[in-house]
Amino acid sequence: MADVFIDNKFIGTVKDGYSFAERFISERRMNRLDASAxxxxxxxxxxxxxxxxxxxxxxxxxxxxxxxxxxxxKHYEQLKANEIAWSDLIKQGIIExxxxxxxxxxxxxxxxxxxxxxxxxxEISPTAIVGIITALVPFGHHNSGPRLLQGSKNQKxxxxxxxxxxxxxxxxxxxxxxxxxxxxxxxxxxxxxxxxKHPSGQNVIxxxxxxxxxxxxxxxxxxxxxxxxxxGRSTYFNPLVAEELRYSGGLLDEICIPDKxxxxxxxxxxxxxxxxxxxxxxxxxxxxxDVIIGKTSPPRFLNAMDEYNLATNSRRxxxxxxxxxxxxxxxxxxxxxxxxxxxxxxxxxxEPRIPELGDKFTSRHAQKGIVSLIVPEADVPFTITGVKxxxxxxxxxxxxxxxxxxxxxxLGGKIGALGxxxxxxTIFDSEKEKDMRVELLSYGFKENATETMFxxxxxxxxxxxxxxxxxxxxxxKHQVRNKLHSRALGPIQLLTRQPTEGRAKEGGLxxxxxxxxxxxxxxxxxxxxxxxxxxxxxxPISDESGIVAVHDARKGxxxxxxxxxxxxxxxxxxxxxxxxILDEFKSLCLYPKLNLKSKY
Amino acid sequence: xxxxxxxxxxxxxxxxxxxxxxxxxKNITDKKLESIFEAVYKEYSSSLAEPxxxxxxxxAESIGEPSTQMxxxxxxxxxxxxxxxxxxxxxxxxxxxxxxxxxxxxxEIYLKEPHNKGTDITKIAAQIRETTLRSFLxxxxxxxxxxxxxxxxxxxxxxELDLDYKIIAKNIEKALKGYKVxxxxxxxxxxxxxxxxxxxxxxxxxxxxxxxxxxxxxxxxQVVPVKRDDEYVIVTAGSNFxxxxxxxxxxxxxxxxxxxxxxxxxxxxxAARQVIINQIMTVLEGQGIPLDVRHILLVSDTMTMSGHVLxxxxxxxxxxxxxxxxxxxxxxxxxxxIEAALSGEVDNLKSVIENVMINQPIPVGTGLPHLITRIVxxxxx
Numbered sequence: 001m002a003d004v005f006i007d008n009k010f011i012g013t014v015k016d017g018y019s020f021a022e023r024f025i026s027e028r029r030m031n032r033l034d035a036s037a038x039x040x041x042x043x044x045x046x047x048x049x050x051x052x053x054x055x056x057x058x059x060x061x062x063x064x065x066x067x068x069x070x071x072x073x074k075h076y077e078q079l080k081a082n083e084i085a086w087s088d089l090i091k092q093g094i095i096e097x098x099x100x101x102x103x104x105x106x107x108x109x110x111x112x113x114x115x116x117x118x119x120x121x122x123e124i125s126p127t128a129i130v131g132i133i134t135a136l137v138p139f140g141h142h143n144s145g146p147r148l149l150q151g152s153k154n155q156k157x158x159x160x161x162x163x164x165x166x167x168x169x170x171x172x173x174x175x176x177x178x179x180x181x182x183x184x185x186x187x188x189x190x191x192x193x194x195x196x197k198h199p200s201g202q203n204v205i206x207x208x209x210x211x212x213x214x215x216x217x218x219x220x221x222x223x224x225x226x227x228x229x230x231x232g233r234s235t236y237f238n239p240l241v242a243e244e245l246r247y248s249g250g251l252l253d254e255i256c257i258p259d260k261x262x263x264x265x266x267x268x269x270x271x272x273x274x275x276x277x278x279x280x281x282x283x284x285x286x287x288x289x290d291v292i293i294g295k296t297s298p299p300r301f302l303n304a305m306d307e308y309n310l311a312t313n314s315r316r317x318x319x320x321x322x323x324x325x326x327x328x329x330x331x332x333x334x335x336x337x338x339x340x341x342x343x344x345x346x347x348x349x350x351e352p353r354i355p356e357l358g359d360k361f362t363s364r365h366a367q368k369g370i371v372s373l374i375v376p377e378a379d380v381p382f383t384i385t386g387v388k389x390x391x392x393x394x395x396x397x398x399x400x401x402x403x404x405x406x407x408x409x410x411l412g413g414k415i416g417a418l419g420x421x422x423x424x425x426t427i428f429d430s431e432k433e434k435d436m437r438v439e440l441l442s443y444g445f446k447e448n449a450t451e452t453m454f455x456x457x458x459x460x461x462x463x464x465x466x467x468x469x470x471x472x473x474x475x476x477k478h479q480v481r482n483k484l485h486s487r488a489l490g491p492i493q494l495l496t497r498q499p500t501e502g503r504a505k506e507g508g509l510x511x512x513x514x515x516x517x518x519x520x521x522x523x524x525x526x527x528x529x530x531x532x533x534x535x536x537x538x539x540p541i542s543d544e545s546g547i548v549a550v551h552d553a554r555k556g557x558x559x560x561x562x563x564x565x566x567x568x569x570x571x572x573x574x575x576x577x578x579x580x581i582l583d584e585f586k587s588l589c590l591y592p593k594l595n596l597k598s599k600y
Numbered sequence: 601x602x603x604x605x606x607x608x609x610x611x612x613x614x615x616x617x618x619x620x621x622x623x624x625x626k627n628i629t630d631k632k633l634e635s636i637f638e639a640v641y642k643e644y645s646s647s648l649a650e651p652x653x654x655x656x657x658x659x660a661e662s663i664g665e666p667s668t669q670m671x672x673x674x675x676x677x678x679x680x681x682x683x684x685x686x687x688x689x690x691x692x693x694x695x696x697x698x699x700x701x702x703x704x705x706x707x708e709i710y711l712k713e714p715h716n717k718g719t720d721i722t723k724i725a726a727q728i729r730e731t732t733l734r735s736f737l738x739x740x741x742x743x744x745x746x747x748x749x750x751x752x753x754x755x756x757x758x759x760e761l762d763l764d765y766k767i768i769a770k771n772i773e774k775a776l777k778g779y780k781v782x783x784x785x786x787x788x789x790x791x792x793x794x795x796x797x798x799x800x801x802x803x804x805x806x807x808x809x810x811x812x813x814x815x816x817x818x819x820x821x822q823v824v825p826v827k828r829d830d831e832y833v834i835v836t837a838g839s840n841f842x843x844x845x846x847x848x849x850x851x852x853x854x855x856x857x858x859x860x861x862x863x864x865x866x867x868x869x870x871a872a873r874q875v876i877i878n879q880i881m882t883v884l885e886g887q888g889i890p891l892d893v894r895h896i897l898l899v900s901d902t903m904t905m906s907g908h909v910l911x912x913x914x915x916x917x918x919x920x921x922x923x924x925x926x927x928x929x930x931x932x933x934x935x936x937x938i939e940a941a942l943s944g945e946v947d948n949l950k951s952v953i954e955n956v957m958i959n960q961p962i963p964v965g966t967g968l969p970h971l972i973t974r975i976v977x978x979x980x981x
Contacts, residue, residue: 246624374633416631488811511740516956517657517660517661518661520654520657520952520956520962520964520965521654521657521658521661522654522965523652523653523654523964523965523966523967523968524966525961525962525963525964525965525966525967525968526961526966526967528962529959529960529961529962529967530954532956532959534957535959536959573961574955574958574960575958577961578957578958578959581957585937588934588937588938590938590941591941595946
């Protein structure tokens with residue numbers, strides 16, 4: 001007797017689990033059960049588990065019977081002639097979907113040659129082992145598993161031609177590459193996913209070498225000439241939104257150029273770019289603090305008097321403006337209606353992004369790096385034929401990470417460029433390194449793709465041969481322009497008088513508790529005090545009662561709430577946060593008395 | 601030479617002087633020896649902690665940083681078959697917290713001659729291990745007519761351990777209240793209720809009897825004899841150090857428990873301090889973390905300087921801090937604050953954390969030196 005579970009719920013027992021599962025599978029192959037239902041007999045408990053739930057990952061495999069693949073030549077011909085389709089193969093039980101449960105009991109052959117009578121299934125293609133994006137890594141079978149995964153993660157962040165209708169879209173935070181190219185070193189997945197319709201990188205000449213030590217720790221060096229010719233150029237789009245909200249009592253937001261009576265009116269200069277309708281004109285160049293959409297809102301709290309007196313002077317300013325440090329050109333203005341039927345305005349800003357120091361680039365093999373130097377074209381090393389690399393990549397990145405695929409990518413790129421063809425780098429099914437070397441030799445290059453190169457500054461020949469050739473490089477969406485941040489003085493929080501937090505609020509960089517400990521450990525007492533002076537205040541303290549005295553600005557003097565005016569009052573420097581905790585002690589009905597004493 | 605030794609006896613620790621004297625050639629000239637002493641003194645004084653150096657924070661960081669790299673939850677066999685000892689981070693936390701009930705107490709029992717060479721080792725092991733009556737039992741019968749339990753003991757097992765069954769009878773009597781245990785003829789005990797008992801009680805007693813402690817040391821769940829270098833050591837799971845060192849074959853000079861409190865109870869606070877040091881070092885070495893022992897010395901001194909073992913937590917050393925602000929800056933501030941307010945405590949702002957809070961220079965490093973003389977405005981006559 002074997003217990004049967006459907007989606008981990010016990011439903012009954014069968015006499016023999018194995019024959020039951022066999023029958024279940026044959027019924028499924030005869031298209032009498034759903035193709036996505038899976039079954040497993042646990043070898044230890046002989047329980048039967050049937051899975052029908054949604055959300056399982058299932059993958060197709062060719063059914064094998066008695067060591068022979070059911071997918072025959074006849075099927076291939078029929079498929080080619082378009083007589084049958086994929087769904088027919090599933091209906092006929094030639095291909096079936098397995099989930100992780102049923103895979104447990106299956107033995108899957110990697111290749112048709114490997115088939116034995118033990119095998120239950122055959123891979124449709126070895127490439128199907130990995131996912132779509134991972135299969136975009138050419139020569140991926142030469143990389144280590146973790147690198148392959150990271151490489152595919154990097155590719156998701158690549159800037160490219162992400163949608164053909166981009167001028168009509170209002171995506172937040174989107175980038176568009178200006179001259180996207182199809183990679184020379186390709187794979188079958190590039191054809192299947194129609195990559196040529198939405199490419200996200202460029203073929204550039206890469207030299208694997210050092211250049212004045214600027215490419216240590218994964219940094220890459222760019223050729224200024226390449227950037228001027230358009231390498232890596234992109235546009236950044238980001239829309240700003242304003243909505244005319246409705247409030248209780250029939251009050252409305254109003255999109256307009258705010259009246260000068262409005263609370264929080266900025267200045268005439270800030271509104272100068274707005275049209276009469278309160279919205280900015282397309283193609284206007286805007287900088288930080290400029291108002292994009294003028295808007296006023298009704299007052300937050302209404303008291304009884306105000307209800308009869310809804311003049312403009314009680315309204316407050318709530319315009320949308322450019323954030324601190326941002327700039328751009330107004331690309332498109334969209335007037336529409338929100339889900340609630342309110343007037344909705346979206347203004348899309350566009351900003352050209354030319355590669356600069358700190359921008360992130362990567363090959364397809366998790367070899368990402370930051371631009372550390374942009375070299376004038378005249379100083380870039382060159383080969384004997386005068387080819388100048390667009391990117392100089394460090395050789396130290398390869399040895400420890402063992403991304404051999406990266407090297408083969410370059411080798412393949414060189415052959416593809418010379419032979420005028422695309423190179424097939426499909427994972428587990430690529431062109432062979434040996435053949436590629438022979439082919440490169442036939443084009444008159446060294447078979448290991450190295451070339452003699454010359455110092456761009458002095459013209460001297462380098463003593464070593466440099467590994468150089470075309471490679472597909474991606475510009476990633478992480479750009480310094482969106483991240484650069486610094487602050488000396490700036491906004492503070494109302495409660496604590498400490499600096500605000502985060503780039504958006506022009507905040508400070510926190511010297512946290514553990515960082516504090518390092519200063520303490522060094523005995524850097526004065527430095528520590530200075531670092532924490534951000535909320536320094538001078539507070540009058542009553543000498544007698546030891547609590548915070550009151551400053552009477554009208555009379556221009558201090559008095560102690562306990563000891564009165566005659567008490568000796570000292571001006572004490574302390575952090576504002578400490579003054580707050582003293583207040584908090586008082587709220588607990590504790591008396592935090594400060595005993596003042598001269599330091600000297 | 602004597603002169604030199606005299607001269608440096610104040611400057612260098614005796615251990616270093618001895619080491620130099622033992623390592624220099626016998627016929628060394630005084631001049632050369634002095635230059636050696638001078639060089640050693642220079643090195644020695646440069647490695648001393650500077651006045652005002654923040655040794656506590658340095659220790660905390662030196663221990664804290666590598667322990668973030670330790671593998672969490674490492675329960676492994678400490679080189680011994682079947683004795684499971686907590687190591688790694690959980691053990692480190694356990695020691696530093698000053699926990700009374702540690703998860704895996706264990707004693708390493710060193711033996712006196714000739715037992716440390718393996719003589720009677722199994723017998724000794726059995727003498728230490730807690731044994732219940734179940735292991736010596738071969739039969740229990742109930743006599744309904746006389747309301748008596750008769751227990752038949754396993755003769756061969758007792759003989760194996762050279763054990764008198766009367767001792768077992770005594771231990772049973774001790775454990776059972778209101779019952780009389782009589783030794784009948786060979787290896788048979790009869791147990792009878794003092795008053796008129798009913799049969800039901802006897803049935804219950806029969807089950808209870810099996811779990812009664814009869815022999816060995818209470819609390820020792822497991823004993824494993826291990827060969828360490830060329831002698832035998834008994835490692836136990838479970839600990840009862842007080843009883844163990846009473847045994848006459850135990851080498852009381854080297855036998856040691858991993859339970860800090862137990863060691864404190866038996867040998868005093870200095871022993872507890874040494875156990876803390878040894879145990880922390882064992883954990884760190886087991887994880888392959890090289891750490892200067894002086895950091896741990898500081899921690900263990902802090903934990904034991906009050907005369908009792910205190911944990912590094914809010915019930916232990918933090919509670920003893922003189923500064924109110926320092927206490928409330930670490931866990932359960934309100935509790936500490938209200939206690940301080942009730943007794944009207946004064947914070948003299950003498951330490952680091954309270955001065956960070958009010959943003960004054962902290963009294964370490966460059967913040968330590970002060971002017972001692974008062975500056976007086978000299979008025980010219």
